[in-house]
Amino acid sequence: MNTQEVDFTYRLWRHDGAPGELIPLLQSAQEHFGYIPRRAITYISGVTNTPESTIYGVITFYSQFRLQPMGKHRIRLCCGTACHVAGAQTLLDALRDELGVEENGTTEDGVFTLFTVACLGCCSLAPAMMINDETYGSLTPAAARKIIRTIRREENKKAEKEKSVA
């Protein structure tokens, strides 16, 4: 495996792998890769002298850790009280249908991952969602679909451009 890459992540933390640093190490790995790949577990297991099964247990215990790569665009649909009342469920249905994935799922092309969150903190915009750092408010199912399609079109264009360059 390419330890260089993980090394980089590991160096972000200037610790020496003493016990009790497992979670920061996992967080840094996730930050670096967008998820925790298997080779990172193997690597961290070696550095911290923690069995892989224990690390796997810790990763699956906390919902902050992901074992699957995340899509390029992270959709966070708000299901907090205000958005719920304003019809977040219909938005969720629309997004699931549009993307063809369930909650926490990533589209086959790796462009989107769909999350639901408890509250984004912008209740005045309900129903709302965030895609990456952009917030979209007062949504309808149709508006949500349109936003997704726009991003997807841009991504397709980029991909074609890359292809033609290559």
Add this chain to the structure above:
Amino acid sequence: MELTIDGRMVKAEPGTTILQAARSAGIDIPTLCQDDRLEPFAACRLCLVEVEGARGPVASCAAEAAEGMVVRTETDEIVEQRRVLLDLMLSDHKADCLTCDRAGDCRLQDLAYRYGVETSSYAGEKREYPLRDDTPFIVFDPSKCILCGRCVGICDEVQQCHVLNFAERGFPAFISTSYGRSMVETTCEMCGNCVSACPTGALQDKRSRHTVRAWDVEKVDTVCPYCGCGCNLTLHVADGKVVRVTSKVGEGPGGGNLCVKGRYGFEFIAHPDRLTRPLVRVDGTLTPASWDEALELITSKLFEIRHEHGPDAIVGFASARCTNEEDYVFQKFMRAVIGTNNVDHCARLCHASTVTGLAQSFGSAAMTNSFADLEMADAFLIIGSNTSESHPIGALHVKKALRNGAKLIVADPREIDMARRADIHLRLRPGTNVALLNGLAHVIIEEGMADDEFIAARTEGFEEMREAVRPYAPALVEEITGVPADKIVAAARILGTVERAAILYSMGITQHSHGTEHVLAISNLAMLTGNVGRPGTGVNPLRGQNNVQGACDMGALPNVFPGYQPVTDPALRARWEEAWGVELPAEVGLTVTETFDAIHEGSVKALIVMGENVMLSDPDQTHVEEALRKLDFLVVQDIFLTETADFADVVLPAACFAEKDGTFTNTERRVQLLRKAVEAPGEAREDWWTWCELAHRLGHAEKWHCTPTQAEIMDEIARLTPSYGGISHRRLDKEGGLAWPVPDEEHPGTPILHTERFARGKGRFFGVEYKAAAEEPDEDYPLTLTTGRMLEHYHTGTMTRRVEGINELVPTGFVEISPADAERLGVVDGRPVTVETRRGRIETPAWVTDRVGEGVVFIPFHFWEGPANRLTNPARDPQAKIPEFKVCACKVSPVVGS
């Protein structure tokens, strides 16, 4: 300390838990997550009890008992709580008790019955995970799992393989390997100790699933037939077949833990290949014959050969696999009936140098301490022992000590499992043990860490040793062994400073052309640091086979009668002559290794082999094969038609361990009782019977009491062998194993040797010099070949290779080669290579791995299709006559066209 439990006064030692105190008084507190092998986990909450003055119910498995405590274990409130807990557990448990294999042997079922919880009152969602059936021996059904964590605990604390853990959180939590991989793809050793810990049907033995109900098996306690650990087995017998193996928690060397061979390697017992009738060679082919015909032929042949060539033309190989009683009868047959001391067995190939070495330095050639007291050590030196593979249960005791903070130094050319657990791994070149051991002694002396008091009071010859190790400064030792000098110093400092250090060694020390000297260097080091005769210390040679210690004790050696009484001592010989009523030969007989030379020279004409497979186990296979062909007469008694039996004139079918009574003596000198569980197949007979019968036929009917039982043979042994004086089947049956010396019926056994004085009086230091191996790598054969064992298979594979699941785990042999050598030689991982020495060549797949260092290759010797011993060097230690299995020069090349 006294406390009151359920109104009764109960005495308890300080440090015991309430649960332990209650159990010792016969008060049953229910538990699910508690296991005597584990630290308290206190998760299931079933052991909650009421303690007066406590704020709430107390988990009795974790809470220490205290003076004056008043405990109530079954109050209405506690019972109600237990009911609710069981109700909750059952709400998410697949209660298919009608078809579950654990029904009748399930703790959850027992407790539901005890507390009258018929079904769960909490209807609702259940976790639904599919059954995992992806290993040869273990099936996991998560829907029956109550998350007690015992499997995780066993794997973490005891086996320390860390395969299992809790995954997820809250309701969906389940037990999983990393990434939910199959256990066989992890660090799992398939010991099945997790299965033994599981209180429900979640983890099950795959081989016995859906074959028998728990109440339909008969359980027979006996002893494991594999390595020298001597674990206690409980054979579960149904319809005359062994269907499952367990071990009682708290009993025997394993305390309820077993390894993959002990727990799952039993299928050979009922294997269709078992020999069921005697075979006699007619016109070149082995043909079934009656016992009478076979024995008559042996009688006339032996009579004829003895008449023509004298008794010394006949050699008998006893067996480290057979019982003490059988080895005793066999050597008696050779000595008293044939009239020769030509009796030996495969101890010659494993620990002959221990016998010669420790006899000189300590006066007694056996493990000085027991496995259990190894747990008290502060540091270990493991040298030349792949402990966790060759003695898996012995290794558990070391691992437990490590968990409690003990230091581990491993000296081994390979990065074996124990080396990975070590604080210091001294990766020496094969065959350079003496240099390393002298180097450690040098540093200990130079830095003033020697135990002067012990040396002055208990030993002699220190000056000789001090002079001998003087030149072995770390820098020189680094040059010879390849171990960095600073590591040698660091290791010496650990050994020199801890209160209790135990040395464990095995074939990496003994199987050398200077094996005796290697052993002497080890006893030097132990005495130098005062680490003999106390708990947690000692010189601990780990014996390879179930009864290799016993076979030596029984005098299946060419130079001694039972109990190591030299045949050359006229007074002792006279004693045996009186006991057996015959005149006995005074000359020392031939060893196993000398026998093959003698056959080639023509002085040996007949060979009797009881339960050994010399074709695969002895060095230089071609030499052995030619010798076997050259013999006038070869008798082999075995449970299978082995590679050796293929050459026999008469093959006798033998009963295996599960089919007879008797005793095995394990590596701790613990004599343990076997109990017959099943009938031998066909006409197979217990080995001892054959030799009694032949004694009669050879005219010894009057002098030879043809003993009807092994118990009576043991009585004869006890009468004549001082160290076994107090041993009898009756006593072993009642008291369990006893470690010799047991001089009389009252004696409790001797778990630790040399406590007050050494067996020879004072311990003797010997100055030993490093000498190179008999064959070093050179231009033509540039690599060093070393051989050994692996966890899953056993010796020549006669038994384990007939166990389907074990073959699934490890189907073939291999040669371990370092990535650097592989690249240089164009060797590809997994592809066949040729390994060649001056004695022969074999083909076997390559395993490119950094377990071996550059310049060294390793081959396990279990595999007939790639027999390591076609390659090994028969060069012998002059005293012990042990061959140099551990070092020879070889070359490796990829097989063309592969």
